[in-house]
Amino acid sequence: MKLLIEIGTEELPxxxxxxxxxxxxxxxxxxxQEYHLxxxxxFFYTPRRLVFIHENFKEKQDDSFVEFIGAPKAIAYKEGKxxxxxxxxxxxxxxxxxxxxxKEIKGKEVLFCQKQVQGLKSEEVxxxxxxxxxxxxxxxxxxxWGDGSFEFxxxxxxxxxxxxxxxxxxxxxxxxxSKSTFVHRSVSYDLVAxxxxxxxxxxLERNYIILDQDLRKQIITTxxxxxxKENDIVIAEDEELLAEVVAITEYPKALLGxxxxxxxxxxxxxxxxxxxxxxxYFAVFKNNTLSxxxxxxxxxxxxxxxKIINGNERVLRARLSDAMFFWKNDLxxxxxxxxxxxxxxxxxxxxxxxxxxxxxxxxxxxxxFLANTKKEEIxxxxxxxxxxxxxxxxxxxxxxxxxxxxYYAKAMGMSDDIALAIKEQYLPNGDNCAxxxxxxxxxxxxxxxxxxxxxxxxIGKIPSGTKDPYALRRAANGVLKIILALHKxxxxxxxxxxxxxxxxxxxTNLLLDFILERLYTFYAVNASFIKAVxxxxxxxxxxxxxxxxxxIQNASKKEFSQNFATFKRLANIVIINDIKVDENLFNTQEExxxxxxxxxxxxxxxxxxxxxxxxxxxxxxxxxxxxKVMINDKDEKIKNNRQALVCEIYKEFLKxxxxxxxxx
Numbered sequence: 001m002k003l004l005i006e007i008g009t010e011e012l013p014x015x016x017x018x019x020x021x022x023x024x025x026x027x028x029x030x031x032x033q034e035y036h037l038x039x040x041x042x043f044f045y046t047p048r049r050l051v052f053i054h055e056n057f058k059e060k061q062d063d064s065f066v067e068f069i070g071a072p073k074a075i076a077y078k079e080g081k082x083x084x085x086x087x088x089x090x091x092x093x094x095x096x097x098x099x100x101x102x103k104e105i106k107g108k109e110v111l112f113c114q115k116q117v118q119g120l121k122s123e124e125v126x127x128x129x130x131x132x133x134x135x136x137x138x139x140x141x142x143x144x145w146g147d148g149s150f151e152f153x154x155x156x157x158x159x160x161x162x163x164x165x166x167x168x169x170x171x172x173x174x175x176x177x178s179k180s181t182f183v184h185r186s187v188s189y190d191l192v193a194x195x196x197x198x199x200x201x202x203x204l205e206r207n208y209i210i211l212d213q214d215l216r217k218q219i220i221t222t223x224x225x226x227x228x229k230e231n232d233i234v235i236a237e238d239e240e241l242l243a244e245v246v247a248i249t250e251y252p253k254a255l256l257g258x259x260x261x262x263x264x265x266x267x268x269x270x271x272x273x274x275x276x277x278x279x280x281y282f283a284v285f286k287n288n289t290l291s292x293x294x295x296x297x298x299x300x301x302x303x304x305x306x307k308i309i310n311g312n313e314r315v316l317r318a319r320l321s322d323a324m325f326f327w328k329n330d331l332x333x334x335x336x337x338x339x340x341x342x343x344x345x346x347x348x349x350x351x352x353x354x355x356x357x358x359x360x361x362x363x364x365x366x367x368x369f370l371a372n373t374k375k376e377e378i379x380x381x382x383x384x385x386x387x388x389x390x391x392x393x394x395x396x397x398x399x400x401x402x403x404x405x406x407y408y409a410k411a412m413g414m415s416d417d418i419a420l421a422i423k424e425q426y427l428p429n430g431d432n433c434a435x436x437x438x439x440x441x442x443x444x445x446x447x448x449x450x451x452x453x454x455x456x457x458x459i460g461k462i463p464s465g466t467k468d469p470y471a472l473r474r475a476a477n478g479v480l481k482i483i484l485a486l487h488k489x490x491x492x493x494x495x496x497x498x499x500x501x502x503x504x505x506x507x508t509n510l511l512l513d514f515i516l517e518r519l520y521t522f523y524a525v526n527a528s529f530i531k532a533v534x535x536x537x538x539x540x541x542x543x544x545x546x547x548x549x550x551x552i553q554n555a556s557k558k559e560f561s562q563n564f565a566t567f568k569r570l571a572n573i574v575i576i577n578d579i580k581v582d583e584n585l586f587n588t589q590e591e592x593x594x595x596x597x598x599x600x601x602x603x604x605x606x607x608x609x610x611x612x613x614x615x616x617x618x619x620x621x622x623x624x625x626x627x628k629v630m631i632n633d634k635d636e637k638i639k640n641n642r643q644a645l646v647c648e649i650y651k652e653f654l655k656x657x658x659x660x661x662x663x664x
Contacts, residue, residue, distance in 0.1 A: 001163060002055060003053070004051070005160065005161050007051075008049050008157050008158030009152070009157060010157060012154055013139075014248050018244065019140070023137075024045075031132055032129075037057070045247070049181070049182070053197075060120060060122055061119030064119070066115050068095065070111030074109075076110075126163070137152075156173040157182070160179060180193045184209055184251055186302065209250050231293075235283075236285065249297060257316070259317055263324060265324070267407050268290040279319075294312075294316065326391075337386065348504070352386050359382045359447040360379050362454075362502075363443055363444065365498050370443065370490070378440060388401055388405035388422075391404055391408070406422045420437060420440075427478070436482060436485075457506060458504040476515045480522070484541060491539050492539050493508075525555075526664070529552065529657070531661045532551070533657045535660075551657060567616070567622075571650055576647060579643070580644065598618060622649070
C-alpha cells in the first residue's frame, strides 16, 4: 500500500540541508532494514518539508529470527543444574530452560536459543521509525523551541504519516500527526487538510508547491536559458549556487535585475562575490564582460514581479556602494605590509610578518632547486603577498584575499608577474581548481604551502583521522600538483631537510610521509602499486610519478600477471648483498644467458617505462634460470655469485618499485 511521510518545518537553511542531503535517503533506508520493512521510495524536499513516498509499503514487518547466545555450558551448568549465570541468561531474555540448546561458537559450547519473532503491523512501528530517523539527521547546529526539550535544525510544525487511506496517529517533537500540510505562504499561512495521498499532491500543486527538487531545478534552468535568449546575455553557470536556490524555493521564478554601470569600476570578483554570497544572485555577462545585470530567483507568487525586482536592486545597490567605498579607500592607501607585524599568525609561529619572511627564505631555496633566476622579483611578490589582508575589501570579503592584492599591486605599478603571483599564491585550493599560470607564480604558491606545512607540523598541529582544521591535506595536495605540473626533478625529502632549520626541531620524515601519502588519491590504481614505488625510497616526485605510470601501463597488459609471478618469486628468494657478479664464475648456459639479457636490458632502457618493459622481458631467461640452475651450489663462490646475479636484477627493479609490496 502507499505510504506518505511529511515532516513540515520552518525554513531550512540551504547549506546545512545540502551537506546532509546525500545521507538522508541512506539513513531512511537503514531504518527500513532495521525494522524489516524494506521497500523502494522517493525522497523530496522543499525549504519547509522533508517527504518520503512509498508506492508499495508492507502492511506488516517480515517475521524474523532472533538468536540468544549465553555463557559457556561449563559455566551455565554445574552438576546438571543451572547456575546463577544460566538463570540470569533466561531471565534477561525471557526464555524457558526447555528452549535452550547448546552450540559451539569459537571452539566453546555455549547456551543458545533461536526464536521466531512475529512481525508487527507497520502502523505500530512507523512512529518510532520516524522519530529515529529525525534524530539521526546531522545538520551541524540545531535550535531548540517550545519548552526547550525539542531540538532540530529548525522547528518542526507539522507531521503527516498516511498509510493507504489511514492516518498513523502519533505525537513527536510536540506535534500531533495529521492529514494536513502547509501550502505556499503567498496563499496561506495555515495548515490545509487533505483526505488521501492523491489529494495531498493535488493540494500542493494547486497551491504553488513544486515538491520535486529535480523539477524545480529543471524549471530554473529553463527560465535562465529563456532570459539569456530574450536579453542576449550569458548567465554564469554555478552548480553550487543553483543547488542553493533549488533548496530555498518552492515555486521558483528567475528574474532579471540591474544596477548602475558606475559600479562596474569595482573588480568583477567583488561584484560577483557580493551578489553570490550575500544575495544568491547569478552574475550576468555580455560580450564576455561582466554586465550591470543580475538574476534573482524569487520564491514569491504574484502577477507583477516589479516590486520584487526593485527591492532586490535596492539591496544590491547598497552593498555595491559599500564595496565602491572600500575599493577607492584601499586604492588611496595602496598595498602596505606594515600592519602584518601586528597580525598574529599562530601561537608558536609569530606574526604574519614572520610567516612572510619564512616564505621568502623557502622561495630562495626553491629558486635554487628549480634553477629559477627571478629571485628578486619573487621575493618582492612574497613581500606583498599578504598585504591585502589588512585592506578593507578583504576584511569584508575574506575569500578575495590574493585577488584584491593583485589589483592593488597593479595599481601601484608592480610587474604583471608579481601581480599574477599574488593572485595565484593560494592555488590550487581544491580538487578541480586551477593551477598557477607559470613557474614564477608556482614558486610563490609552493613557498606558501611549504611554509604552512612546515610551520604547523613544527608546533604539533598534525591532522589526525578526519580532522584537518588547517587544511594541511589540501596544502600537501597542492605541493604535489604544482611539482608535477612544473615537471622538474624535485627531491622532496632533501628539500624538507634544507628548509627545516627555520623551524622548531621535529622529525621531518613525518611531514614527508604525510605529503607522499596524498599520492594514493592521485591515481586510479591498485594501492599496492603506489606503496611499492614509495618503498623504493626514491623521493623525486617526477620520478615517482613516472614509476607509478609505468606500473599502471604494464598492469594493463594481459601478460602482466605472469611477469609479476616470476619477479615475485625472484624477490622472495633474493638475499640483499653487495657482491659484484663475476662472469668468470658462470658455469651454466642459463646464468650466462640471463646475465647477458640483463645487461642488454639496462643498456637499451632510456626511461622508466622502457626499463620496466625490458625487465619484464627477462621472464623467459629468469624462468630457465630457476628451472635449471641450483642457486645454493656446494661451491661457496658459485653460490654467492648466483645470489649476486639475482640480487642485481632485484635491485634494478627496486629502482622503480619494491615488487614484494605489490599484491594482485
